[in-house]
Amino acid sequence: AQSVTQLDSHVSVSEGTPVLLRCNYSSSYSPSLFWYVQHPNKGLQLLLKYTSAATLVKGINGFEAEFKKSETSFHLTKPSAHMSDAAEYFCVFLSGGYNKLIFGAGTRLAVHP
Amino acid sequence: GAGVSQSPSNKVTEKGKDVELRCDPISGHTALYWYRQRLGQGLEFLIYFQGNSAPDKSGLPSDRFSAERTGESVSTLTIQRTQQEDSAVYLCASSLTERNYGYTFGSGTRLTVV
Numbered sequence: 594a595q596s597v598t599q600l601d602s603h604v605s606v607s608e609g610t611p612v613l614l615r616c617n618y619s620s621s622y623s624p625s626l627f628w629y630v631q632h633p634n635k636g637l638q639l640l641l642k643y644t645s646a647a648t649l650v651k652g653i654n655g656f657e658a659e660f661k662k663s664e665t666s667f668h669l670t671k672p673s674a675h676m677s678d679a680a681e682y683f684c685v686f687l688s689g690g691y692n693k694l695i696f697g698a699g700t701r702l703a704v705h706p
Numbered sequence: 707g708a709g710v711s712q713s714p715s716n717k718v719t720e721k722g723k724d725v726e727l728r729c730d731p732i733s734g735h736t737a738l739y740w741y742r743q744r745l746g747q748g749l750e751f752l753i754y755f756q757g758n759s760a761p762d763k764s765g766l767p768s769d770r771f772s773a774e775r776t777g778e779s780v781s782t783l784t785i786q787r788t789q790q791e792d793s794a795v796y797l798c799a800s801s802l803t804e805r806n807y808g809y810t811f812g813s814g815t816r817l818t819v820v
Contacts, residue, residue: 629811634813635813636709636710636797636811636812636813636814637797637799637811638811639808639809683748683749693739693751693754693762693765694739694741694749694751694799694809695751696741696748696749696750697748698747698748699746699747699748
């Protein structure tokens with residue numbers, strides 16, 4: 594079965610420290626993977642996407658993610674957190690039929706001064 | 707318009723009433739999706755439209771839920787005889803084609819059933 598698991602429901606970091614949001618996937622096929630961010634009362638915004646090109650993907654706002662097939666992971670990182678990064682982050686898997694985005698349960702990132 | 711527009715942004719309804727939610731996709735986007743997001747959870751796929759093809763309704767949770775789309779324009783999601791468990795944010799997304807990967811989400815309709 595195809596699925597995506599976000600390992601942490603909440604992550605709290607201090608401003609200026611690194612961010613790591615973990616995501617693992619399960620798929621029989623080469624997956625397409627995305628990270629979306631959802632700020633309070635805002636729509637979902639695409640941060641970055643992996644579609645079988647370079648395994649290290651750079652996104653907006655300084656975020657990046659590395660696709661590791663051996664570990665079935667697609668963790669999201671940022672070297673230095675900013676207060677404006679506080680939001681809900683979703684790891685998303687595109688199903689083999691190309692018509693369904695399967696969302697993880699989300700990770701709420703809190704950034705403290 | 708520039709983005710995916712959903713209306714209303716908020717809807718409070720009494721249990722048992724019918725509600726209709728609207729989604730205006732980005733002009734020219736052939737693919738349209740409806741998702742549901744319950745409080746504190748990820749998004750559940752509900753239904754998918756691609757051009758004039760038969761929609762993929764595999765995510766609709768019950769026969770109280772239905773959705774329509776005329777051509778490549780507006781879509782409406784209808785929930786009949788609403789129940790409290792229907793309370794959620796209903797999100798619409800569109801993309802240029804089904805394989806474009808450029809999914810743009812609307813801000814959603816927050817439905818509260820009391």
